[in-house]
Amino acid sequence: MSRHLGAKKGEIAERVLLPGDPLRARFVAEHFLENAYCYNEVRGMYGYTGTFKGVPISVQGTGMGNPSMSIYGTELVNDYGVKKLIRIGTCGAMQKDIQIRDIILAQAVSSDSNLTEKIFYGNNYAPIADFPLLMKAFQQAQGKKGNVFVGNIYNSDEFYRETLDRLHKFMEFGVLGVEMESTALYTLAAKYGVKALSILTVGSQLLTNESLTHEESEKSFFDMVDIALQTIIDE
Numbered sequence: 001m002s003r004h005l006g007a008k009k010g011e012i013a014e015r016v017l018l019p020g021d022p023l024r025a026r027f028v029a030e031h032f033l034e035n036a037y038c039y040n041e042v043r044g045m046y047g048y049t050g051t052f053k054g055v056p057i058s059v060q061g062t063g064m065g066n067p068s069m070s071i072y073g074t075e076l077v078n079d080y081g082v083k084k085l086i087r088i089g090t091c092g093a094m095q096k097d098i099q100i101r102d103i104i105l106a107q108a109v110s111s112d113s114n115l116t117e118k119i120f121y122g123n124n125y126a127p128i129a130d131f132p133l134l135m136k137a138f139q140q141a142q143g144k145k146g147n148v149f150v151g152n153i154y155n156s157d158e159f160y161r162e163t164l165d166r167l168h169k170f171m172e173f174g175v176l177g178v179e180m181e182s183t184a185l186y187t188l189a190a191k192y193g194v195k196a197l198s199i200l201t202v203g204s205q206l207l208t209n210e211s212l213t214h215e216e217s218e219k220s221f222f223d224m225v226d227i228a229l230q231t232i233i234d235e
């Protein structure tokens with residue numbers, strides 16, 4: 001057991017999918033994995049291990065925001081020896097040609113979080129995806145109905161904002177979408193020498209104010225999860 005995970009040693013696979021919502025972890029376990037069992041209920045942050053095409057895979061909720069991702073990601077790697085981590089998240093689209101249910105592969109992460117400044121003595125650090133995982137996920141996404149976009153995303157410590165001014169500046173520079181966990185994920189992966197990628201399904205469009213309800217968005221994850229699973233078993 002680690003501080004925030006109740007799994008015994010060996011109960012978590014080397015390959016882990018990471019949704020923010022713990023109920024999305026249950027959804028993936030029930031719909032995609034074979035012989036899945038729940039190894040964690042601590043804080044209701046469900047984690048499951050099963051197999052996909054015979055390969056052991058775990059799926060662990062991370063909660064919302066960089067601090068929560070940092071706790072689960074660090075314990076998965078440090079205490080359970082996890083080597084490959086793919087976030088399966090949702091995001092808000094920041095470009096007008098990106099639509100609800102499209103998929104974004106986060107190649108790099110810009111942020112308003114000061115997480116990396118604290119680590120790097122006030123200097124700037126550019127968190128990036130593992131390239132083989134990114135390339136494989138891009139190939140897997142080609143067969144899917146929705147569009148796939150690859151590029152820079154915006155990671156934020158805020159969901160509710162005083163103003164959208166800062167977001168507009170990032171939009172102007174071509175940033176694709178906004179979410180809240182990838183800075184922590186990519187930075188801890190670099191620190192520990194493991195592989196990480198964030199795959200995001202667009203759940204809202206910031207320029208048109210369209211958004212999926214929670215129920216609709218939970219039904220929109222099949223392509224993202226399939227891409228993540230096909231990618232993680234190979235790479």
Ligand SMILES: O=P(O)(O)O[C@H]1O[C@H](CO)[C@@H](O)[C@H]1O
Binds near residue numbers: 019020021091179
């Ligand atoms: O759907 P998840 O994976 O939680 O991701 C996005 O949704 C949450 C906000 O609603 C934040 O965690 C954000 O990053």
Ligand SMILES: O=c1cc[nH]c(=O)[nH]1
Binds near residue numbers: 092159178179203
């Ligand atoms: O983190 C997120 C996710 C969706 N929409 C946002 O504005 N932020």
